[in-house]
Amino acid sequence: MLNRIIAIDCSPPVINVLNDFLGDTITLESLSFKNIRELKDCRMIILQEGDEKPDLLKQIRKLRYACHFRNIPIIVFRTMENKGSMEPFITAGATEVISLQDPPAAIRQILSGHLIPNRQPLKEETEYIDSFVKNTCAVLKTVASLDVSFEEVYFDNDFKIFGDVSGLIALTGGAEGILGITFYWPLAQTIIARMMGTDEDKINAELIHDGVAEIVNMIGGTTKKDFVGQPYHFEISLPSVIVGSGHQLGHSDKMPIAVLVFRADSQYFAVQICLKPDPNGKTNGK
Amino acid sequence: MKVIIADDSKVMRNIIQNAMRPMGTEIIQAGSGQEVFEQLEIHGGKVGAIFMDWNMPGMTGLECLKLLKKNEKYKDIPVLMISTESEDDKVSIAREAGAKGYLTKPFTNEELIKFINSSI
Amino acid sequence: MKEISDSLFNYGYSVSTAMDMRGVLSSLSSDVIELILCDNKLSDVSGYDLLHFLKNDPLREKIPFIFCVPLHDQGSAKKAFKDGATDFIVYPIEPGDMAARIGEICPPPKKDNNESAPQPDPEIDYSATQMVKITNNDEERRDAKRAALLRILKIEISRNGILWIPGQIKNISAKGMFIKTSMLGKAGVELYVRVSLPSGISVVKGSIKHITFKNLNVSEDAGIGVEIEKSAEWVDYLKYIKSHLQKGSTPAIPQKVQEAPQTMKNAERTLFLTRGNDDSDEENNADKNKGASLEKRFYQSLIGKQLNNYKVVSFIGAGAMGGVFKGWDIALERTVALKVISFELAAQDKFREMFIKEARFISQLDHPNIASIYHIGNENQILYFAMEYIEGASMAELIKKGDKLYSIKGLDYLITICEALDLVSQKNIIHRDLKPANIMINSQDIVKLVDFGVAITVDVGEKNKEGIVGSPFYISPEAIQGLPMDHRSDIYSLGASFYHAFTGFAPFEGDSAEEVLLKHLNEELTPLRKKNPAISTALGKVIEKMMAKEPDNRFQDYQALVKLLKSLKSKAAKFQKIKNATLIFRIKRKPS
Structure with missing residues (x-):
């Protein structure tokens, strides 16, 4: 069972939100981008948008590439509302862009949805x-x-x-x-x-x-x-x-x-x- | 001897051309059914064989084959299909239309050389 | 002719030439022609014949037509003017004079001096010989005009009409265009191009002429040259681009294909309006849209997942309380419908309870015409239930398809549902959201009632607290007013649903949900016969009575209703036997 979630360069508010939602069953690993070694057992990747992160899109692209076409959700958290379209993130390879201002219920459900295990073929x-x-x-x-x-x-x-x-x-x-x-x-x-x-x-x-x-x-x-x-x-x-x-x-x-x-x-x-x-x-x- | 290789894929044309290189045949490439006729015109119909893909834009290989067989000047040129269309009924359709040989893609280089040797 | 066209070209006009009427017509259909200069003798017809023909063509009569005749064989200027010619020029004539006369009718294009870069010629004639470069380097101009232009040049291309890839027009001519895009292919393959016109989206057909490849790592510069087949849509599009280039202003372009007006879409959907919250300003709407998009994204995250014993196979649609999926039960090995509660509702205990209540309601309703429930579950805080999967179509889809439901079969559906609802009412349950979309007809032609998502028991009574519940097209007046409801409210909604099914029209229509709701309260119902004369007066009256504004004036229970409907059915069946005709309810008496 893959229970590792990697939060990359995320600020304490985002980490807190994640800890609230995810509970004890899942290990949240907080890392900086340059320290990522491998994504092998990873179940979800969380990134955070920020003014001081001009390379975010590049990072998303690299991570998506490193996923080797596997279905690892890459979730981008935005801390500020209305900062433009989420399209560039999705195009770069993000699965979902969530704002901290979104209803908590929505954040929880969307994260839960992505964490549910994949099904096998019929x-x-x-x-x-x-x-x-x-x-x-x-x-x-x-x-x-x-x-x-x-x-x-x-x-x-x-x-x-x-x-x-x-x-x-x-x-x-x-x-x-x-x-x-x-x-x-x-x-x-x-x-x-x-x-x-x-x-x-x-x-x-x-x-x-x-x-x-x-x-x-x-x-x-x-x-x-x-x-x-x-x-x-x-x-x-x-x-x-x-x-x-x-x-x-x-x-x-x-x-x-x-x-x-x-x-x-x-x-x-x-x-x-x-x-x-x-x-x-x-x-x-x- | 001259042969025409008709395939819309340049990669595929080059693969077939490479396989034939040691035989010393002159190779004419055509990217579509229309080009086959143009090349035949240019070379006065003096072509030893035509290797033909099935799925090509515009005139398909099968349509081209049928037209060739109806054409007094070109009907005796052997046409050899090389195609991804691999079902038995597709092969029989091509054979009935007058194809002399049929090789399905994908093939190994050895299979290709064997096919070429057995057909020309 | 070459002399004339060369001199006009020097004055800034683009010129197409033709020797005969056929050539003129083909030019007119492929190019945007602003003015016609014509000799009195063409190789197939006379200039007068052509003039006469064009002036009788509503699409071409406005194009100025100038006769240009040799001195020695002038013909009749009078006749030309009578037939609608704009001018009558006799040659030889000085090129300057000729240009001046033409300029009066159709001024030559102006050069824009403010622009340093080569400018798209605003007066382009999209003649086949001239390829117009529309976009230059992106850095060159970034003003509003350019932005608007780039937007209009955004198109989508597809090979099969299913997958659409965006593209941007780089060059355009009457023959076709060069498109910057990610979708390449092979020379010769056919494709479709979807373009935006003010009137909507048009699709033109074309084929790839050539492909431009660039470096492995730079995909931005790849593109295809596409030859477009001539069509009315293509001519319209060329005209549109041309007019846009001339105006240089921001046009009103549809950005996306609009499937249906949003309001009507809302009207089909079940509403959850909260009472006393009428100030639905823009901000609120934006919030609502955002909520809907989060909701959709949540549902999407479930595709390809497994909730306990259920594989989530595909998304079917969003209902009042949540999303519905096609699923597979791995334990019992059967297809199921999975209903997952929406996050918005999941967060509120009240709605979680309601969702569970729905499951309990349905489990009480053991009836062959009510979709049964198998299991209720919770995985990772996602609440869902598994229920009977109905392979078939909803009545809403049948109506949309134009199926003739005003038949004995349609009447049968109504009778069956009334019988099922009789059981529902005996359990003191009100469905509250009866609508064609909640009436399923499976592949064995069996009707099944679905979606008890907003059902309540009568004893909840009083004013219901959630505000308006129901779908605007089919909602009862008492539901709109928030008055106490009972099974007669369902009778109204069922009547409204079958009004739609029998006539093809919803009982009340309007531009907004509010308008439709007001009509339910105040407007008299148009008799069914007026909307569909094939419906018998007797059947019309039944539906009209079901839809009486006052619950007391409706059928008071299902049994009486069923009895009446059955007698109508046997009459219709008898009539059908005699006449051996199509299924018409209306019995026309033969004049005696």
């Missing part, structure tokens, strides 16, 4: 998730001789992209949804170089865009074959590429999004899937 979700896991590993092994291991899955409400480059593909036909893969530049560069059998320094931005699109295309293509004759069978469209971090994309039908975290050596990447089975359960293979 049986019907496992059916498709397993296939995507298997094929993601297989595709990267085949084209880039890269050994990839599946780390964990969690579910989110929105399609959030925190990474440098993402390949996105719409799933249509019988089952409908979206498939996305998100990398940071270094891993993307390594994979594309291995695919092309060339040195990493020969891989430019254009090739990375192109290659990431091709990877998501191959994962989608091989996975749909597994679903022939099942309600999860889909067709793929041409991929899009999204550059940059901090995109939150809306999506349809209130379907939860499965976020699969993978590891390749010491680097991580994420595959996101939102898949709504064909209501008629027919296969779409023509």
Whole structure:
């Protein structure tokens, strides 16, 4: 059980509020940013906005990166009301921005909500998730001789992209949804170089865009074959590429999004899937 | 011998091109179905084989294949599909349309070389 | 022709040329044309024919039309003016004179001397050959005009119409635009561009022409050149941008897609107005909005979590007392609906009690047409209960879809709910929030009553302390006035709900919740037949009686109501058998 909450450079009022809300079951660790060693057992990260913290956005970005695509909530506390939009924090990677002026009940509920443990996939979700896991590993092994291991899955409400480059593909036909893969530049560069059998320094931005699109295309293509004759069978469209971090994309039908975290050596990447089975359960293979 | 590699992905075109380099074939790259026809025009149809992706913007590889087979000048050029479309019925659709070979992505370099050698 | 167009170009005009009427029309549909110069003979029709055609086109009749004819073959100036020509020029003519005559009708663009940087030409003709650079370096100008302009140039792009990524127009022409964005793709792929117009949001279709890549670490400069398909929306948008550039003032632009006016949305929602707190000034509203957003964020934090034995799968919606989720019971392995109390209410003991009370109420109501409750729980201070999950649609959704509920089936729904509510009233419980959204119809076509969130027992009596409770469209007059309520208040709300279902219109409509509430108190109900002639007078009368302003004038209990409805149903069924027609209640007598 992960019961560690890290409060980074937080002032006593914020610490007090947190202690009040969190009770005894959870360890609150107060740290300064430069002393953070690892986030491994961390269940939540708390930061505080302040005039003397020009680097806060940068810190959020670094922390989000260090989370390796895991679902660790980063909560920013604002001590002053109406200091502008919360959007920059969210874009940088914060999960939630709370003001000390917000109703205490709201603060407590939102913190509690984020502290509730993640659920495991439902049986019907496992059916498709397993296939995507298997094929993601297989595709990267085949084209880039890269050994990839599946780390964990969690579910989110929105399609959030925190990474440098993402390949996105719409799933249509019988089952409908979206498939996305998100990398940071270094891993993307390594994979594309291995695919092309060339040195990493020969891989430019254009090739990375192109290659990431091709990877998501191959994962989608091989996975749909597994679903022939099942309600999860889909067709793929041409991929899009999204550059940059901090995109939150809306999506349809209130379907939860499965976020699969993978590891390749010491680097991580994420595959996101939102898949709504064909209501008629027919296969779409023509 | 000249071959055309038609794929909208530059990475993929380069992978196939690299695999063929030792064979001494001249390689012409095309990024879409339309470009295949343009390149055929330029080279007077003297092309030994066409490696064709399925999902491309504009004219798809399958549409391009069907047009080639209808075209008196080009209908005898062997077309080899290389695609992520991997279901059996997709493969048969391509075969029926006249594809001489079919390789599904992803593939290892060895698989690719084997496929190329067996088809041309 | 080239001479004329070159000289006009030197005077600052952009010029499109065409040889025939077809060319003119295609130019008109793709470019913003401010003036037409025309010879009396085109390669397909005469200049007079074109003039006549354009002056009869309501969209184009206002474009000034100037005849420009050779000296040796002038034709009839009289006829031209009669047909609506603005001027009649005979050439050869000095370029300066020509420009002066045209300038009188349509002045050339002025150069703005205050601006040092190359300025977007305010008089741009978005001709296909000319690409207009709209944004320069961001540092160059930061005044209000620029800010407004940048806002208007914000757009969204999407591949599938579901995921939308923001973008900013850098260049625009009649053919398309260059968009700075994070969403790239491949040349040739199709995409949609969502643009803001004063009249609302428009979507135009296009395809990627080229992609600009920059350094690995600088994503800011990436973008796509998009060719846009010609459409009326696109022409409107070009016009809008052009007019905006000319005015240079801050336009009123819709910032976001407005799904429905906010007030109406509120009217559909259940109100929790506190009595004696009428000074709902802006600050209060801002607080309320903020509360709603915190609430939403709280619900979002629960997605993908597990509350004790229940996996939270997806969010269904926010009800009067809390958020409703689709969940999965891992012990009993079945789908459930999870209702989580809102934080605002959770903080107050009164509401926590109310929430638990709701659960108790429902557990007392063992009826096939009332969604049953399975479990009440508390995890990490989050109070929730698990209840029957109904796979189907609410009556509100059916109404929205335009389903014809004025059918025997619709009547059946009403009868079934009356029977269920009979049990509710026998337990001395009032639902207090009957509305189409709380009447679910599952996949087996079984009606289920849900959301007893604000239900009370009659013996609570007196003036209820929470103030107004209910949904403005369906609330009873006594609830609005804060008078004692009993099951007859539910009868009113049920009547109002089926008024909506049978006619497609809420009984009273208005721009604000307050207006609707006042109408419930004072305005006479429009007979159902007037809103939907397919409804029989007899059925109309039943609903109208259910909705009598005075509780004493309504049906006094459900049994009498059910009896009457059943007899109506058997009549309608008989009629349907004879006529073998669609389900119409109204029985037309054949003239004897």
